[in-house]
Amino acid sequence: MFEKKFLTDRLIIREYKKTDIDGFLRVVRQPEIYATTYGIPLNYSRVRAEWWLKTIKENKKADTAHEFAMILKNSGEYIGNVGLINISRLHNRAEISYYIDREYMNQGYTTEAALVMLKYGFKNLKLHKISGVCMSVNPASRRVMEKIGMTYEGTLREELFKDNEYYDLDRLSILRNEFFTDCKPKKSSFQHQNVERV
DSSP states (O other): OEEEEEEOSSEEEEOOOGGGHHHHHHHHTSHHHHHHOSSOOSSOOHHHHHHHHHHHHHHHHHTSOEEEEEEETTTOOEEEEEEEEEEETTTTEEEEEEEEOGGGTTSSHHHHHHHHHHHIIIIISOOSEEEEEEETTOHHHHHHHHHTTOEEEEEEEEEEEETTEEEEEEEEEEEHHIIIIITGGGOOOOEEEEEEOO
16 A cells, blocks of 8 residues: 655645544644634544544545645644545546644745645646635635635635624635646645555
């Protein structure tokens, strides 16, 4: 068996392991993560986390989503998640998804990981379009998408109902040709390795 692994200057982006569950729970239980995302529930349980880790493998096998753990190179610490979800082979498109430990926000790690996902999606998965959606009250997430070359498509007004309140969602996207031609500065170098799983 082989696992996908991507190396950047500061990160190891790899497939999830059972041993990631404690780090995963530490991050997704942070109030900042819940407040700024639309898919992570409050008070994330261990049972749900175990189910989610199994679902990641099933989604990869079905080619409907490819999600990876963000690991710090220098310490081996789990600091977040990055991936491509809602993959449609009919339309050759996907959505980028990410979150990061509050201790590492605003330090460029998410942008570094998101660039890897764009290259993986366009080069390896042969996608035509990758979109991203964030809560409008989360400008940091929108900035990540802008930094990786995505174009603002519009705002979905009061699209999300959360904690008895409606929220707007911003949608951005990038096309394959834009990434490989128009976005030359955004082609971050990284190594893609297949390593034997032990």
